[in-house]
Amino acid sequence: MTTTTVLWAATVALLASVPVVHAATPDCRQLVAGESYACTLVTASKAQPFKLTFDATGRTAQGLASDFSCFCSSTGSKLEALENEAGRGITCIDTISDTVAIVLSARATGRKLTQGSIAQILSTGADASLLDCNRID
Amino acid sequence: MNRLDTIAKYVKYSSLALVAAATVATAAPARADSCQRAAAGRQFVCESTSQELRQFTVEFGDNHRVAGVFGGAMDCFCSSTGTVARPRIEGGPGITCVATLSADDAIVLNARFQGNRILQGTVAVIRPDGPFTDPFVCTPVQK
Numbered sequence: 001m002t003t004t005t006v007l008w009a010a011t012v013a014l015l016a017s018v019p020v021v022h023a024a025t026p027d028c029r030q031l032v033a034g035e036s037y038a039c040t041l042v043t044a045s046k047a048q049p050f051k052l053t054f055d056a057t058g059r060t061a062q063g064l065a066s067d068f069s070c071f072c073s074s075t076g077s078k079l080e081a082l083e084n085e086a087g088r089g090i091t092c093i094d095t096i097s098d099t100v101a102i103v104l105s106a107r108a109t110g111r112k113l114t115q116g117s118i119a120q121i122l123s124t125g126a127d128a129s130l131l132d133c134n135r136i137d
Numbered sequence: 138m139n140r141l142d143t144i145a146k147y148v149k150y151s152s153l154a155l156v157a158a159a160t161v162a163t164a165a166p167a168r169a170d171s172c173q174r175a176a177a178g179r180q181f182v183c184e185s186t187s188q189e190l191r192q193f194t195v196e197f198g199d200n201h202r203v204a205g206v207f208g209g210a211m212d213c214f215c216s217s218t219g220t221v222a223r224p225r226i227e228g229g230p231g232i233t234c235v236a237t238l239s240a241d242d243a244i245v246l247n248a249r250f251q252g253n254r255i256l257q258g259t260v261a262v263i264r265p266d267g268p269f270t271d272p273f274v275c276t277p278v279q280k
Contacts (some may be wrong), residue, residue, distance in 0.1 A: 042224045059267060071256045074272030075248060079184045082272040087257050091233055095263060098239045105216060105233045105247055115229045117217045121237055125202055128214035130224040132210040 027071035028090035029058030031108035037133035041118055052113075052133060061092050065104050068092035090096065099123040104131055111135045150275065171225075172215035172232040175250035177203035180278040183258065187271035194276060195234075195246070204234045206246065211236045216249075241265045253277050 036053040041064075052063035054070070061068040073089030076082040090113070091105045099122065106116030116131030157269075176197040196205040197213075198214050204211045216231030217224065234246040241264065248258035255275035261268040 017138055040221050042221050042226070044226065062258040069263055069268055071245075071247075071259055071261045071268040071270050073249075074259045075257060076272065077254075077256055077274060079186065079274060082186050082274065084186075084272040085259060085270055087259075088200070089231065089247060089249070089257060089259075091245060091259070091261070092236065093243055093245055093263055095237050095240055095243045098237055101235055101237045101243060103214075103233060103235050103245065105214075107216075107229060107231075115216045115218055115231060117214055117227060117229075117231075117233070119214045119233070119235075121212050122233050124233070126214040128227050130217035130219065130221070130226045132221050136194075 025086075026088075027086050028088050028108045029070070029085075031058075031088065032061075032070075032090060032113075033058035036136045037113060038136050039113070039116075039131060039133035041088070042130040042132065051136075058090075064102065066094035066096075068094050068102075068104070106131055106133065142251060171218075171228045172250050173227060174203040175230065175253075176204070176213070181255055181275035182278055183255065183273045183275035185260070185271045185273040190273070193273075194278070195255070199231065202242055204246075206234065206236075207244070209236060211244070211246065220273050248273070248275070 005130045008073035017071045034056045039050050039052045041048045050064050053060055054061045057072055061070055070090055070092040072085035073087030074084050075086040088108045090108050093101055093103045101121040104118040106113035117128045118131040119126045119128040176270045177200050180196040182194055201213050204213050211234035213228035213232055213234040216229030217226050218228040219225035230250045232248055236244045243263040248255045258273040260273055261269050261270045
């Protein structure tokens with residue numbers, strides 16, 4: 001048995017003995033629960049600031065004179081590994097009528113809501129704007 | 138009303154919406170980036186662990202604005218990137234599709250395009266007592 005083989009075997013044995021630790025990744029609700037954000041809605045021609053406030057569970061939010069109902073993205077790239085609403089993506093909707101709604105979608109990080117869009121859903125389709133939010137401490 | 142009832146109601150009333158939305162899709166020019174390019178004209182088979190959903194198809198129109206799902210039409214938009222100063226509106230890989238049914242009910246899909254698949258998907262039936270959700274993943278249908 002060569003030195004290389006011995007070292008390789010020792011390395012494999014060492015790695016096998018290390019316990020696998022799965023760090024709990026917070027879902028979107030845990031990240032936004034009870035938080036308020038200073039948000040900006042950006043269209044091609046204007047920027048409109050507004051405040052977005054989540055309840056203590058992260059299941060509802062208020063802003064833009066709307067009461068939003070929210071849910072998280074899911075995780076897992078295979079059917080057998082899917083975890084419902086375990087992701088950081090957050091989508092919130094306020095249904096106003098059978099043809100009108102306001103919908104926002106973003107990714108929750110520690111202090112921001114990033115990659116956000118907010119859209120008016122009308123009978124003519126979706127009209128989307130950029131959504132940028134920073135947590136208010 | 139359970140989730141299947143909500144989806145059935147959606148299918149019943151969505152035929153006219155499908156025609157109207159298809160007209161809008163034709164009128165709106167597609168941008169060649171982000172989820173808009175990934176979605177345009179493509180069809181996906183989606184699978185869920187939900188016993189009620191199991192498998193369904195998502196078929197996008199000539200651009201990403203309209204998706205045929207559960208036999209009806211949904212209005213869609215992409216995630217955005219950039220900053221307030223330099224926005225890239227709908228420049229991201231995330232996609233959200235919505236079908237409003239009433240002032241209380243809606244169906245919402247949210248997911249991300251990754252490679253040629255749709256991942257991180259959640260389908261939500263929105264009701265007054267909150268959203269009822271299921272996870273899903275999608276693979277493209279080869280034409």
